[in-house]
Amino acid sequence: MSTRRTDLLDAAISLLGERGVHGVTHRAVDAATGLPAGSTANYFRSRDALLTAVVERFADRERANWEDTAARMCPTTPEEMAKALAEFAHEQVGPYRTLTLARYAILVEAANRPALRAQLTETGARVRQYFTNWMRVIGSTDPERDTPIVANYLTGLVLHQLSYPNPGFDPLGHLTALITTLVPGR
Template identity: 55%
Template sequence: MPNRRDDLLDATIDVIGGSGIRALTHRAVDAAAGLPAGSTSNLFRTREALINAVVERFAERERANWEEIALTALPTTPSELADVMIRATHTATGPQRTLTLCRYAILVESAIQPALREQLLATGARVNAWFRTWLRAAGSADPDRDGPLLANHWTGLILHELAIPAPAFDPGPQIRAMVEAVIRPAQEVAS
């Protein structure tokens, strides 16, 4: 259940996802949360502390989104994995667009803040481990190879849609082609 801290971090996600990292100030978060001036700085004394806390919060929210999808699907074939990835793409670029934009903004910020990079790697490692499990279930003979290929393509596809939205965005054909080209059953790898 969200608490005041989570409410402030969700408002931070809204500020970053809606206006970019440069718009992030304690005052902007207070306004987005509908709280009196100074509320955010009472919990997060510095902008850096606020950014570090929001990394954990957006990772938590993204994990919850993925778990919601996982409760309804355990892909056991490449086609089912593609279906799940397509569904996740629509969620990331639709109802969770602001959350996704926040993640990308912080990823870019991590290029100049090495401490953020370490934190993002740690939260990303949990997602990667989980995705490898899905790859194995879908028939991948080499999830360590296949995971980055699919995840990096998927990430780029979403980034492109967020930056240059297509009126009739349909990630299905691209994701299906990528999944089918990358996931090779064990018998194909052995031959």
């Protein structure tokens, strides 16, 4: 169920993904939603309050996307994990492109805003639990070590594709090589 607050935050996330953090202003969100000037400020008094709420909404949307992926896929081998993550990467640079760009923009902003960094750390922990569980299920003997290796590689892979689009983007081979090196066959 959509609410005005949610609509404002979704518009802010779109602006974040399309224009970067400097494009997210109360006035820009009002314009993007077609609401009168001052509407966003009625919900979020300051830019910091708006960005904090954006991170919450952003985390909810990303968690929902991840949960959807986890519901559709349950990899039990390194090869299945590579396939699932390749599909996930395609979604991140395709239908979820704007949300993904928003994630990278907010991550960069978090480097200078400790409160955002703490908030992202907390919300990211939930997704990391899914990922760590997948690593455990496929046979990782050290999922706490392997999870950030694979997750950081995936993050870089997606960022690279967004920055330097390759029409033939196919991350499956590289993901398979990485994951089967970390988790050799059982």
